[in-house]
Amino acid sequence: MRVLIVKVSSLGDIIHTLPAVTDAHRARRNLVFDWVVEENFVEVPAWHPAVDRVIPVALRRWRKDLLGTWRGGEFQRFRKTLQSVDYDLVIDAQGLIKSGVISRLAQGLTIGLNNLTVREPLATMFYNKVYSVPWTDHAVDRVRQLFARALQHRYNKSEVDYGLDNAQFQDKSRPEVGRSVLFLHGTTWATKHWPQNYWRQLARLATDSDYEVLIPWGDEGEKQRAQLIAADNPGVRMLDRLSLSGLAVEINASTGVIGVDTGLGHLATALSKPTLSLYGPTDPDRSGTFGENQLHMSSTLACAPCLKRRCSYTGPDISDKFDGQLFAVSPACYSTHQPRMVWQQFQQLVSG
Numbered sequence: 001m002r003v004l005i006v007k008v009s010s011l012g013d014i015i016h017t018l019p020a021v022t023d024a025h026r027a028r029r030n031l032v033f034d035w036v037v038e039e040n041f042v043e044v045p046a047w048h049p050a051v052d053r054v055i056p057v058a059l060r061r062w063r064k065d066l067l068g069t070w071r072g073g074e075f076q077r078f079r080k081t082l083q084s085v086d087y088d089l090v091i092d093a094q095g096l097i098k099s100g101v102i103s104r105l106a107q108g109l110t111i112g113l114n115n116l117t118v119r120e121p122l123a124t125m126f127y128n129k130v131y132s133v134p135w136t137d138h139a140v141d142r143v144r145q146l147f148a149r150a151l152q153h154r155y156n157k158s159e160v161d162y163g164l165d166n167a168q169f170q171d172k173s174r175p176e177v178g179r180s181v182l183f184l185h186g187t188t189w190a191t192k193h194w195p196q197n198y199w200r201q202l203a204r205l206a207t208d209s210d211y212e213v214l215i216p217w218g219d220e221g222e223k224q225r226a227q228l229i230a231a232d233n234p235g236v237r238m239l240d241r242l243s244l245s246g247l248a249v250e251i252n253a254s255t256g257v258i259g260v261d262t263g264l265g266h267l268a269t270a271l272s273k274p275t276l277s278l279y280g281p282t283d284p285d286r287s288g289t290f291g292e293n294q295l296h297m298s299s300t301l302a303c304a305p306c307l308k309r310r311c312s313y314t315g316p317d318i319s320d321k322f323d324g325q326l327f328a329v330s331p332a333c334y335s336t337h338q339p340r341m342v343w344q345q346f347q348q349l350v351s352g
Contacts, residue, residue, distance in 0.1 A: 001028070002085065003151070005035040005045075006103045007093040008057055010188075011244075011263025012287070014044050015162070015270050016140045017093050020147040022163035025050035027153030034085065036102055043244045048163045055081055059098055082106050091150055092127065093143050095119040100126035111150045117142075140290040160291045162270035169245070169252040169271065180212040181346070182251055184259025184268070185229065186222040189309045191281040191331045192261045197322040199229045201339040202258070207235030209347070214239055214254060216247055216264075256350045258342065265289050276346045280333035281306045295349045297342065299333035306333075 003024075007017045014037060024031055032052045035045040039056040046054050057078055062069040069075050087108030092099045095113050100123035103110045114130040115121035124130055133145040141157065148155055185199055203213045213236040215226040223241075230236040239250060248267060251257060256274035259265040261282045266289055268275040274293040277284065283305040284296040299305070303313055313332040320329050320338075329335040 001030055001088045002032045002034065002052075004085075004087045004090045004103075004106050004108060005033055005051075005093055006090065006099045006106075008036060008059065008099055008102070009038045009041065009094075011041055011044070012266040013094065013139070014041055015263070015266040016287075016290070017143050018044075018048055018162040018164070018270060019140055019160050020093070020143045021048050021050050022161045023144055023155035024147050024151050024153060025163070027155070028151065031151070034087070036082065036106075041244070047168065047248075049165070050163065057102065079105055089150060091147065092123065093146065095123055097123050099123065103127070111146075113142075113146060136286075138285065138290055139287045162291070164270055166252055166271055169248045171249045171253070174249065174253060177212055177253075179210065179255045180214055180253070181206050182214040182216070182254040182257045182268075183229065184257060184262050184264045185215065185225055186218055186264075187260045187262040189261075189281070191306075191309055191311050191333075193331075194260050194278050194280075194334055194337065195320075195327070195329055196225060196228055197320070197327050198334070198337070198339050198342075199225075200231070200233075201322055202342055203229055203233050203236050205339060205343040207233055209343070211235070211255070212237060214250060216242060216250065256346060258346055261288070269294055274346075274350045276342065276349055278334070278337050278342070280304055280331055280337070281308055281311070283307065293349070295345060297337055297345060300336045301333045304333040 007014055033050050034053040035051050036055045036057055037045055039058045042054050042056050045051045082105055090103045090106045090108040090110045092103040092112040095118035097120050104126040110127045111129050112127040114132045115124045117132050117135050131149045133142050206213050215229055216239045217223040217226045226238050230238050251268050251273055252271050257268040258276045260278050265277050269289040269291045272292055275289055276295045277289050279298045288296050311331040318329045318332050318335045319326050
């Protein structure tokens with residue numbers, strides 16, 4: 001039985017789907033999955049042993065030049081690849097109009113969530129069959145429920161297995177180091193960024209405790225922030241710009257991870273790495289890191305979680321000190337996440 005998964009983005013959402021694939025493959029060994037995913041994330045589905053073929057799509061890039069994409073034939077080639085197989089089922093695990101369109105383009109019975117539990121109700125126009133799962137459940141379990149009902153199998157809700165073999169993320173040429181903590185400081189929303197001075201203070205606490213601090217980056221803005229965090233601290237090492245597989249190697253080799261609400265935090269979870277995640281405007285109960293060795297620190301400020309990309313805090317200004325200098329804590333919800341408290345919680349996490 002061959003099934004097509006449509007889950008094109010983002011990184012966290014893609015990783016959220018991996019346990020559902022594991023569940024299904026354990027229950028029905030004859031299942032083979034193909035997966036449509038954004039071209040920037042093609043590495044991730046391929047990590048799972050039950051995924052046979054990964055079909056890249058470039059919606060983000062195509063939107064910038066729709067006419068050029070059509071004239072160049074790239075979309076036509078994608079559609080031809082998509083339709084080259086007759087699938088037993090096509091599961092839209094994303095629930096957006098764009099993923100619904102892709103599902104309908106494929107050859108096979110299309111499955112998705114109903115209009116009361118899907119993210120974009122109009123997506124249901126593209127499905128042959130729909131299922132309802134509780135909207136309030138965590139994103140990982142929502143996808144697991146959808147797969148279980150569509151493919152008619154049961155799973156153990158108390159066990160979460162992302163299906164990744166950590167051996168594929170071991171680099172024997174990588175020099176051995178002692179204890180290390182990897183900082184995941186980059187994220188998409190402005191409101192999810194932990195203050196830079198807090199990162200700098202946390203780096204000092206870590207290096208004073210004989211940890212090496214590793215800092216990845218993916219674009220120029222993240223590189224500048226990484227340089228600021230590493231400034232005047234010889235115990236901090238900026239990593240080269242890495243692929244997702246390269247980042248997985250570094251995460252796998254670390255003692256643990258501290259990060260904001262970001263897709264790479266879910267990657268650390270999938271690798272069963274002790275991860276402390278900092279939540280300000282977002283709600284970990286709905287889409288936070290999900291699995292073993294996970295610790296969430298949520299803001300206790302009255303307006304959190306607001307689920308907003310722009311901070312709407314209107315209370316009194318909140319400030320803190322770094323190197324004797326006052327600075328404004330922004331977003332204000334992170335004023336409850338003091339670096340010393342974060343480091344203490346992380347040490348307890350990695351000590352078991």
